[in-house]
Amino acid sequence: MDPTLTHDCGPVSIRLIRQRDARVLQRELEQNRQWLQPWEATLPTASVSIDMRVGIRRLLQQYRDGNSYPFVMLYNGEVVGQLSIWGVMRGSLCSATIGYWISERWAGRGITPTAVALATDLAFSQLGLHRIEICIRPENVASVRVVQKLGFRYEGLRPSYIHIDGDWRDHWAFALVEGEIPEGLVARWLRAQHESSDT
Template sequence: MDLTVPRQHGPVSIRLVRQRDARVLQSELLGNRGWLRPWEATSPDGPVSFDMKLAIRRLLQQYRDGGGVPLVMEYEGEIAGQLNVWGVSRGSLSSATIGYWVSERFAGRGITPTSVALATDLCFHELRLHRMEICIRPENHASLRVVEKLGFRYEGLRRRYIHIDGDWRDHYCFALVREEVPEGVLNRWVSGRAPAHAAAVPPADRLPGAVKPSTSDRT
């Protein structure tokens, strides 16, 4: 399996991050601080240094160790953001979690849902994982639209789950298992067969600010 070869659908592709991507990724992250900060993981121990070259080295080491798959999202060959498959577990669990960010200037082009679909299919059919999970802050309407579009199934509310933007934040959890999408997540979505209400959050779990996102949200 060669992850340096892009997996592509239309103008959108994903591939393994490279060390030489550091300059572009750092520039995009620094230029999108206001856009990304509300959704960005932070450390409860305080600020950490921002060094994309070091971050990529660590991500690639995790990949070599089998613990993650660090990918970049591209649009017409230009880097638009990152998508990381992390927390890979083998054996009886055989699962992983997806996280991502996209630059503001690329928003609204379908890059994120297409990339998530490509990455999930890669994990199911090439890495042979069984379950993929995405956890999203209730206020992140654009990301909620991604799981709605792709038919990820709502699994529950995780209280104060991940340290984001300086505090422990609640997250909604969504997941798919391989048996649910034998035709592939991408094929199911583009053919219009993704279940419309799989990602619906029940009223008992809805939190302030977590109103139902509209189709105009930029994903």
């Protein structure tokens, strides 16, 4: 694995997932079942296992294949959630999607938007991507706030887009292209926080 795929901003950082993260992620998933279940991807024809050892092996294989960049989100060095740059398309598209989850006890502290900003900057500066998309169920108010805070552009409704919590769910699509944030998304996010604290 590429050890340079680590980014940080103050106490928040992201780094590539490791097999030894399985235990803590498994515990977080189990302790946050009610919190996460309404937003978790499911399979239309089978149940989804939350065995993180198996899940991390799959994620790392997708990373080796160049299809995904799976990260853990950390706060002061403690694993608090997971974030992936997935569905990587190269060639004339150079696009990918970001998905994420955070433990309930860490929500509302600015960790998720900071981690998404870090991942977006990494995608543009190190991974050679041109466009990042985030698709969110309209009912997921907290995640919608994340993309709104970061200035992702709303692109429209995708009906019955992803199988979530046992059924095909509508999603709102949000995106950014590299040229929209020449200074980087972390810099823009930090500036917005500073300006809001001054008012």
